[in-house]
Amino acid sequence: MAVPKKKVTRSKIGKRRGGHRKEIITYVEDKQTGELRRPHHIDLKTGMYRGRQILEPKEEF
Numbered sequence: 001m002a003v004p005k006k007k008v009t010r011s012k013i014g015k016r017r018g019g020h021r022k023e024i025i026t027y028v029e030d031k032q033t034g035e036l037r038r039p040h041h042i043d044l045k046t047g048m049y050r051g052r053q054i055l056e057p058k059e060e061f
Helices: 010-016
Strands: none
């Protein structure tokens, strides 16, 4: 039966669990509209991505 020889230290546990933290979602300010949006994502309100029209803009109801 496998039994560990020594106690696993807090630092080893912390290193192993280093990737378990929650990812902080970042936002960038759109240069044209001034609204916050996710980087490398299409702006759904205007339909623009990297200066090109990708989608038709959503109409306001």
